[in-house]
Amino acid sequence: MTVRNVRGSAATALAVAAVLVSCSSLPTGADVRTAPIAGSTFDGPIPDFSGPYAAEFAEAYRSTTDELVHEILAKESITDQDYAIVSGRFVKCMANKGFKVQIDGPAGQMTMFDLPTDEDGDRANAANLDCGSDSGYIELCSLRNSLLRNPENLDENTIMAACAVRQKIAPQSYTAKDYARDIENWSFPFSTSSMEFGKCIDDPLGQSLAR
Template sequence: MRKLSVRATVVWLGACTALFLLGGCATASESVPKASGASSEEVPTFTGPWAAEFAENYRQTDDETARTILAKESITDADYSEISDTFVACMAAKNFTVTIDDEYGAFTVTNSFDGEDPVLKAAYTACTSGFNAVSGLRAQMLRNPERLDENTIVAACLVKKGLVDPGYTAKDYARDLEDWSFPFGHDSMKAGECFSDPLELNNRAG
């Protein structure tokens, strides 16, 4: 049986730096597709470093489980487990078996291999709004809890790992990112580590 593995959420890291080694890129707006019944009314007041993202994700989903989680302005392991279970159950009701692959929003549809299947697409649209809203933001928060400047923290990591000169700055990184003119190879594992975990928090990634 073939399996369809899907990255349900795209963690937008400034300018798709997390996808550096994969050769792909997506826009921030792709992380939380707007649900048909989503509303901008009665959005809670958020105040933390990720306040804008909490508000936007709350607006973009009509999933009540996701909204309850987001309203707390925190996403615990239990919250992620709950929204994952809700997503899996929703897909099961539509005859698709889903397994959650990691803590960052990746999942596998075990009884499908055609991402263009209209039935799968319809199920995905109906079931992923809440899951995406929570898992995508959680992944970003695990990587950069205080929402520090992306260019600054990635540049500092590249310096620390010896991939660039000690004087390399956030401005240099932003310049190199524009046309992928980095002074190291695109397959550099150390660079990939800086893009995925610039603060070296490990983020419990296996």
């Protein structure tokens, strides 16, 4: 049996890879950018969001006509129960398309089983996009990931640079400006496949998030 582990990407991450993209999922160790939510599909009134992620909640709300997803987003929070319900819809949709997936973490991390060929990977990628959209999973888990790892929506360059220094993979002189420059060309003075950088991607503020 072939098992493919994928993890939810941070809002900071980078060059798009041809991988499974529900919640911008990526193989462990890969570097990817969070895929934008598909174009606006809802043109009705939206709630008056006001928190640190008000714009992101509004964008997600506009991106779908799904009533359950609207109900969840209207609270301006995504609880464990909300995530479990939508994740379950996604898993069921994937099963109906012939792919077994298991949700492993709180923000898009999952395991996909039995993908022995590139052709299967292409089909899974297409199914992942369809199911992620149909279930509301794309809209919710990328935003949930941001809420968990950076609840106050602090500047990503600042918190990632500080984390790199804290993890001792960058010098004390490394700044947000340096990180912004390096991320532009994906050229860093440290390994982006290291465990330390992975910790910064998942938990830049050092909140000891369970992943």
